[in-house]
Amino acid sequence: MRPKARLLAPLILAALPAFAPALTQAQEATGPKPPCGGDFGAWVDGVKAEATALGHAPETVDAFFSGIRTDPAVLKADRAQGVFQRDFVDFSRRLISENRIANGRANAERYDATFDRIEAEYGVPRGVLLAFWAFETDYGAVQGDFNTADALATLAHDCRRPELFRPQLIAAIELYAKGGLDPASTTGAWAGEIGQVQMLPEDILVNGVDGDGDGRVDLKNSPRDALLSGGKMLAHLGWRANEPWLQEIVVPEGLDWSQTGLDTQKPVSEWQALGIAGRSGDLGRADLPASVLLPMGKDGPAFLAYPNFRVYFEWNQSLVYVTTAAYFANRLSGAPVYDAGNAAPGLSGNEMVRLQEKLQARGYDVGGADGILGEMTRQAVQAEQQRLGMPADAWPTPALLGAL
Structure with a gap:
């Protein structure tokens, strides 16, 4: 938040709550939710039975669950999503500081050989991983202090997204059996992510790499392990080597705004x-598919999003987060500060909820009236702007809200 299940830990900024985990599209499309809710002890017995049926030794399962409890702070963090209501300029300025840029460049030099290896083996540029490393844990400094096993059990028992977290809880049992997790002492983000680039148990099992050659995968204490594991995971999610991901562009005033957005390539x-041109440097290869992304409408920042940009959504589902992370990767690779433009005022959180309710009443699926401008809401906004004869740039304004 994949929710999709990667999330940001509360560390991103002291002023911002933890991010929601990100889900893969396949996970989001799963069928009925697994058992959830009710008496926690009885529910744990059901998870134990499932884990044992999958081949885990009963004594291992019992040991894993011996101290498990629910954590109300995890549920509180899961419900705290106000950070996603910020617009791109506000959000990115809060996350990207001169200190983070300086630390990123210092770490690029410190782990130069590791980044060279990642680029050679997985095709992922150093700027991309540096940006994730910065946003997830401030380069390993703040990795979260939630008990991982408790967090996963709490969220799997909760009925909001058990289809995501129950498999992660089962994977944590396997990770424990292999010596990679201690249910009593392993800590991380509120949604069960562990280590310097915040990976869930399933991701660690599939993509964990011993980068420093000490015979084990330690994502909490070894930057080399964490970075190589993150690189492998991005490659596993479909990262395309030697291709761009996001590029700032200059757009002509006469562009057909209805052709912008991630659903048009x-x-x-x-x-x-x-008439699209790069603001600094040439555009990508002529045959590359790309979308024009206007996170704050036609008068705000403008980007060309390439296929690799979509991989970011396999790390986190928040549009404002992935756009900021992709842009920060550019900054760490030498790109200039973006042109913020002069975007029309957006909507407050309550106004966005009202807009989403109006869109739902008109038959649009916006993923719920949560006050967050996600891609589904943007598509509905763009369709209504076209219907009303407004510039169809997917940026909701008070004028649009009034017109509806």
Whole structure:
């Protein structure tokens, strides 16, 4: 938040609550939810039975659950989503500081050989991983202090997203059996992520790499292990080597705004023919599919999103987060500060809820009236802007709210 299940720990900024985990599209499309809620002890017995049926030794399962308890603070963090209501300029300025840039460049030099290995083996540029490392844990400094086993059990028992967290709890048992997790002492983010780049148990089992050659995968204490594991995970999620991910662009005033947004892709050559140009540097390869992303409408920052940008959503589902992370990767790779433009005022959280309710009443699926401008809401906004004869740039304004 994959929710999709990667999330940001509370560390991102002291002023911001933890991010919701990110889910893969496949996970989001799963069928009925697994058993959840009710008496916690009885529910644990059900998880134990499932784990044993999957081949885990009963004594291992019993030992894992011996001290498990629910953690109300985890549920409180899970419900705290106000951070996603910030717009891109506000959000990115809060997350990207000169200190984070300086530390990123210092770490790029300190772990130069590791980043060279990641680029050679997985095709993931150092700026991309540095940005995740910075946002997730401030380069390993703040990894979260929630008990991992308790957090996963709490969220698997809760009926909001058990389809995501119950498999992660089962994976944690396997990680425990292999010596990679101690249910009594392993800590991390509120949604069960562990280590310097915050990975869930399933991800560690599949993508964990012993980067420093000490014979074990230690994502909490070894930057090399964490970075190589993160690189492998991004490659596993579909990262395409030697291709860009996000690039700031200049857009012509006469562009058909209804063609912008992540649901519309054209080859770079077609965008160039329409007057799109890179703000600094050339655009990507002419045949690369790309989308014009206007996170704050036609008068705000403008980017060209390439196929690799979509991989970011396999790490976290928040549009404002992935856009900021992708942009920060560019900054760490030498790109200039973006042109903030002069975007029209957006909506407050309560106004966004009202807008989403109006859109739902008109038959749009916006993923719930949560006050967060996600991609589903943006698509509905764009459709209504077209219907009303407004510039269809997917940026909701008080004028649009009034018109509805």
